[in-house]
Amino acid sequence: MIPLNEAQERVLAGCQVLDEAVVPIGRARGLVTAETVAAPEMVPPFxxxxxxGFAVRSADVADAPVTLAIAGTLAAGSAPHVTVGPGQAVRIMTGAVIPPGADAVVMVELTEAAPDDATVMVSESVPVGNHIRRAGEDLVVGQTVFEPGEVLTPGHLGVLASLGRYQVRVYRRARVGVMSTGDELVEGPEPLGAGQIRDSNRHTLLALLAEAGCEPVDLGRIPDDEEAIATGIRTGVDTCDALLTSGGVSMGDYDYVKKVLNEIGDMSWMQVAIKPAKPLAFGRVEGIPVFGLPGNPVSSMVSFELFARPGLRKMMGHPADGWHRPPVAGRMAEPLRRRADGKTHFARVRVDYADGRYRVRSAGGQGSHQLSAMAAADALAVLPDGDGLDTGDDVSLLILR
Structure with missing residues (x-):
């Protein structure tokens, strides 16, 4: 067996950053900037x-309550067509340009307009600049807005739109193919025959890829046929940036996927000192990374989290400190037992946050086939080799949600 960090380093070394591309901001969420973005204009622009409320001269309301003449109205989007003179006020709507002569805004709640709308009574004084958003208060021309390596969130995209930037240079979103193999796999709701199981891993992995910001590509279910599997793998590496398979990666396994990958790829078949997800295959076929994940459903998901997700995030330009989920501290709210076996265990747990830390409980059965407990889990608890943890013990967590 090899240590977890060594296996992760092998995977990361085989995952190269993808090309840059210019994409519309509507397709850029979750991608990573490949350029420095500078502000071409002020925000706000005026x-x-x-x-x-009412735009006023602050000196005119210093002795409030006072009554001022209403000189006009300004709506958002209109050019300022009226000037505020001494003893005057202009009705103004949120976002409208401050008219010449005004140096403050009195919010409408502190005013009362006369029935004929000719005057307004202002009940309180306000200082210069009250409720005024100054031009360039958020961004000034030439200011660096985003550096390369910024992960674009909805807020980032809003900033780009506010600058008139509707395209941005980023690292490409990884297209990742997922294929299932095996005559025993069944797709659809039809009754199972003897020895058959439903194909859950492919659907799980496609969803995990989408959640990780990749573009998932369903390569379908392929029968146990060497030629068909070879064709499926070649199609995947011809059309995708990476490929995921599940099953057939144990030391004792001999199936067509393993045979084909050994023939056409440069693969490493590893036994990692973890549980679940001990077996892992990783390599390249025609330069394309191929992740061979275990076949047990929970093992497949944990292997994705520990190996495929970090490698794919590296490919999409994420900074090194964002490849892996950051560990966070928790405390056991109940015992979580295990057997000493020379491995680090990743237990499926539920967490809640109280008193400044996560409280941790088991999510259910810990078998690598018990997918329902994985679905119920909020996190993976990292259990070092030994007998497990007791109530009140500290524990390191990888938060999944």
């Missing part, structure tokens, strides 16, 4: 009001 002084404007943060409130509905």
């Amino acid at each position: 002084d404007n009001t943060a409130m509905d």
Whole structure:
């Protein structure tokens, strides 16, 4: 067996950063910037009001309550066509340009307009600049907005749109193919025959890829036929940036996937000192990374989290500190037992946050076939070799949700 960190290093070394591409901001969420973005214009572009109310000269309301003449109305989106003179006020809507002469805004709640709309009574004084958003208060021309390596969230995309940037240079989203093999696998709701099982891993992995920000590609279910499997793998590496398979990676396994990958790829078949997900295959076929994950459903998911997800995030340009899920501290709310076996265990647990830390309980059965407990889990608890943990013990967690 090899240590977890050594297996992860082998995988990461075989995953190269993808090309850059210019994409519309509508398709950029979750991608990583490959350029420095500087502001070509000010945000906001002009002084404007943060409130509905009246634009005034602050000196005119210093002795409030006072009554001012209403000189006009300004709506958001209109050019300022009126000036605020001494003893005057202009009705103004949120986002509208501050009119010449005004140096403050009184919010509407502190005013009362006369029935004929000719005057307004202001009940309180306000300082210069009250409720005014200044031009360039958020961004000024030439200011660096985003550096390369920034993961684009909805907020980032809003900033780009506010600057008139509707395209951005990023590292490409990885297209990742997922294939299932095996005559025993059944797709669809029809009754199972003797020895048959339903194909769950492919659907799980496709969903995990989408959640990780990749573009999942369903390569379908392929029968136990060497030629068909070879064709499926070649199709995957011809059309995708990476390929996932599940099953057939144990030391004792001999199936067509393993035979084909050994013939056409440069593969490493590893036994990692972890449980679940001990067996792992990784290599390259025609330069394309291929992840051979275990066949047991929970093992497949844990292997994806520990190996495929970090490798794919590296490929999509994420900074090194974002390849792996960061460990967080928790405390056991109940005992979690295991057997000493020379491996690190990743237990499926549920967590809740109280008193400044995560409290941790088992999510259910810990067998590598018990997918329902994995579905119920919020996190993986990292259990070092030994007998397990007792109530009150500290534990390291990988939060999944």
